[in-house]
Amino acid sequence: PEQTRLKDAKKLLNKINKESGLWNNKVTIASWNYASNLTKENLATKVNVSLQSADYVKKMWRQVAEYPWQNLSDPDLRRQFQKLSVPGLAVLPDAAYEEHQNIVSSMENTYSTAKICEYKNPNNCDLALEPEITELLANSQDPEQLKYLWVEWRKASGEKVKSLYPRYVELSNTAAQLNNLSNYAQYWLKDYEADDFPEQVDALWQQLKPLYLQLHAYVRRQLREKYGPEIVSEDGPIPAHLLGNMWAQEWGSVSKISVPFPGKQIPDVTARMVEQGYNATRIFRLAEEFFVSLNLTRMPDLFWKNSILEKPNDREIVCHASAWDFYDGKDFRIKQCTRVTMDHLLTAHHEMGHIEYYLQYKDQPIVYREGANPGFHEAIGDVMALSASTPGHFKKIGLLDDDSVDTEAIINNLYVKGLEKIAFLPFAYAMDRWRWSVFQGKIKSDEYNCRWWDIAEEYQGIEPPVDRSEEDFDPGAKYHIVADVEYIRYYVSFVIQFQFHKALCERAGQYDPQNPKLKPLHQCDIYQSKDAGALLGSMLQLGSSKPWQDAMELISGQRVMDASGLLEYFNPLIEWLTAENQKTNEYIGWKPTTKRCVK
Numbered sequence: 001p002e003q004t005r006l007k008d009a010k011k012l013l014n015k016i017n018k019e020s021g022l023w024n025n026k027v028t029i030a031s032w033n034y035a036s037n038l039t040k041e042n043l044a045t046k047v048n049v050s051l052q053s054a055d056y057v058k059k060m061w062r063q064v065a066e067y068p069w070q071n072l073s074d075p076d077l078r079r080q081f082q083k084l085s086v087p088g089l090a091v092l093p094d095a096a097y098e099e100h101q102n103i104v105s106s107m108e109n110t111y112s113t114a115k116i117c118e119y120k121n122p123n124n125c126d127l128a129l130e131p132e133i134t135e136l137l138a139n140s141q142d143p144e145q146l147k148y149l150w151v152e153w154r155k156a157s158g159e160k161v162k163s164l165y166p167r168y169v170e171l172s173n174t175a176a177q178l179n180n181l182s183n184y185a186q187y188w189l190k191d192y193e194a195d196d197f198p199e200q201v202d203a204l205w206q207q208l209k210p211l212y213l214q215l216h217a218y219v220r221r222q223l224r225e226k227y228g229p230e231i232v233s234e235d236g237p238i239p240a241h242l243l244g245n246m247w248a249q250e251w252g253s254v255s256k257i258s259v260p261f262p263g264k265q266i267p268d269v270t271a272r273m274v275e276q277g278y279n280a281t282r283i284f285r286l287a288e289e290f291f292v293s294l295n296l297t298r299m300p301d302l303f304w305k306n307s308i309l310e311k312p313n314d315r316e317i318v319c320h321a322s323a324w325d326f327y328d329g330k331d332f333r334i335k336q337c338t339r340v341t342m343d344h345l346l347t348a349h350h351e352m353g354h355i356e357y358y359l360q361y362k363d364q365p366i367v368y369r370e371g372a373n374p375g376f377h378e379a380i381g382d383v384m385a386l387s388a389s390t391p392g393h394f395k396k397i398g399l400l401d402d403d404s405v406d407t408e409a410i411i412n413n414l415y416v417k418g419l420e421k422i423a424f425l426p427f428a429y430a431m432d433r434w435r436w437s438v439f440q441g442k443i444k445s446d447e448y449n450c451r452w453w454d455i456a457e458e459y460q461g462i463e464p465p466v467d468r469s470e471e472d473f474d475p476g477a478k479y480h481i482v483a484d485v486e487y488i489r490y491y492v493s494f495v496i497q498f499q500f501h502k503a504l505c506e507r508a509g510q511y512d513p514q515n516p517k518l519k520p521l522h523q524c525d526i527y528q529s530k531d532a533g534a535l536l537g538s539m540l541q542l543g544s545s546k547p548w549q550d551a552m553e554l555i556s557g558q559r560v561m562d563a564s565g566l567l568e569y570f571n572p573l574i575e576w577l578t579a580e581n582q583k584t585n586e587y588i589g590w591k592p593t594t595k596r597c598v599k
């Protein structure tokens with residue numbers, strides 16, 4: 001009878017839940033130990049533990065496959081079994097799984113330990129991406145030095161892992177097929193629970209591209225005025241090395257030379273943070289205080305004890321910021337090579353958003369301890385940062401004196417935010433447009449690099465500072481490519497975080513589209529709103545126990561991703577940029593690059 005079957009099913013799920021919790025904890029500890037001390041011994045231990053864990057996963061996988069769970073009457077039990085039936089890479093045969101682990105660890109190690117020599121000083125070849133190269137790229141205004149850093153980083157990172165990537169693709173696709181999915185792109189996309197998800201992503205891009213074109217045209221003009229028409233053309237792609245970021249993924253660093261109203265306040269609080277003696281711990285305590293003000297959960301003591309918030313000077317570690325769940329309901333950590341800058345203050349909120357999500361769903365079954373979809377997990381911290389980085393909030397915490405909100409100040413603030421949020425969209429889309437095509441076999445290994453630049457030109461309207469070739473492997477110069485981390489999650493996050501922001505601002509009584517007497521969306525600060533915190537917390541507690549459309553409906557009343565929050569937030573900027581580009585008769589868009597990519 002059905003009751004007996006349900007009782008049996010729950011018993012099996014409880015057993016699997018307990019076992020997989022223990023194995024996840026062991027694997028996460030071994031992964032943490034390697035990522036925070038990149039030695040051969042720690043790598044061997046990590047691979048060894050994950051192979052043991054994979055043996056368990058394969059056994060569990062077979063047990064689930066033989067269990068008649070598909071016709072259980074309880075949809076929640078079916079959902080748990082469905083997730084257990086697609087366990088991922090661990091179902092590769094041991095040798096293949098070990099090879100996949102070693103390839104990814106090797107690519108990530110190369111990236112994390114890559115060094116280049118100082119520009120015009122071959123005696124110092126100790127520059128790492130974090131902090132040295134990142135800071136030079138953000139602050140230098142010497143186009144030759146910028147070109148040098150851009151090229152040398154790619155030689156030291158991407159080019160070094162080029163030979164490994166085809167085998168990584170092959171093994172990843174094999175794993176996907178063992179999981180009954182056609183390729184690794186489909187394996188990644190399954191987490192978005194929508195057959196037309198790529199089309200949803202493209203529809204959002206069609207809606208947002210006009211914003212990007214206006215920002216692109218305005219920034220290109222500003223860079224041309226700074227660096228001259230020889231380097232920055234009137235109607236071509238923007239040379240990627242001038243945008244203040246190694247991957248041109250966010251352009252915040254060029255605000256100082258391009259802000260619309262230079263005399264007015266620019267909300268870059270880095271200098272004030274340094275002046276006030278901010279350090280890593282104080283940055284994270286400030287972020288925590290924001291979550292606590294919403295009546296969300298504070299960081300457990302273990303978090304402060306086990307996290308690594310500053311780059312150690314006695315060993316090599318993976319400096320790319322990350323947040324870790326150890327699946328025991330107690331141990332949650334961040335690893336970040338924190339610098340005292342506004343950018344890292346925002347990143348601290350981003351990472352702590354992951355920890356808050358872990359804390360909120362820590363009592364869910366293991367299979368549900370993930371975001372409603374991966375984009376949700378990336379959005380939470382950014383939603384806090386949207387409030388925490390308003391001029392009004394910065395003034396409240398003493399990081400900004402002038403929080404005036406006259407038109408010119410508003411345009412400056414939205415411009416700085418737009419360089420971070422609007423510029424990012426085509427980059428994030430391009431990242432997985434390229435990888436989806438690679439996993440689907442539409443891009444072959446002998447055209448990896450030139451197709452990468454076709455896509456970067458098509459979506460971002462950027463070009464390399466020098467010709468490229470298939471000797472290069474520029475995708476491998478970006479962390480998520482070498483570390484096997486899916487990226488469309490960030491594109492989703494940068495859209496839905498404004499949907500969440502709008503919903504929480506309304507719940508906090510800070511914003512109402514029908515009431516112009518309240519503040520505009522971009523000035524909303526949900527700080528100390530227990531109502532907003534309760535609404536957000538109720539969504540976070542779900543983990544992935546419900547389809548993301550249910551979680552979206554709970555917080556925003558909608559069951560779809562919707563760009564109108566982002567469009568509303570940036571509306572004053574879009575109007576200003578459009579008018580400004582008309583005034584200067586700017587060419588909107590870009591003609592094909594003159595740079596070549598040699599097959």
Ligand SMILES: C=C(C[SeH])C(=O)N1CCC[C@H]1C(=O)O
Nearest residue numbers: 249320321322323347350490
């Ligand atoms: C901060 C993290 C760790 Se989840 C990150 O990788 N981000 C955050 C924004 C986009 C993306 C990147 O750096 O490429």
Ligand SMILES: [Zn+2]
Nearest residue numbers: 350354377378
């Ligand atoms: Zn993240």
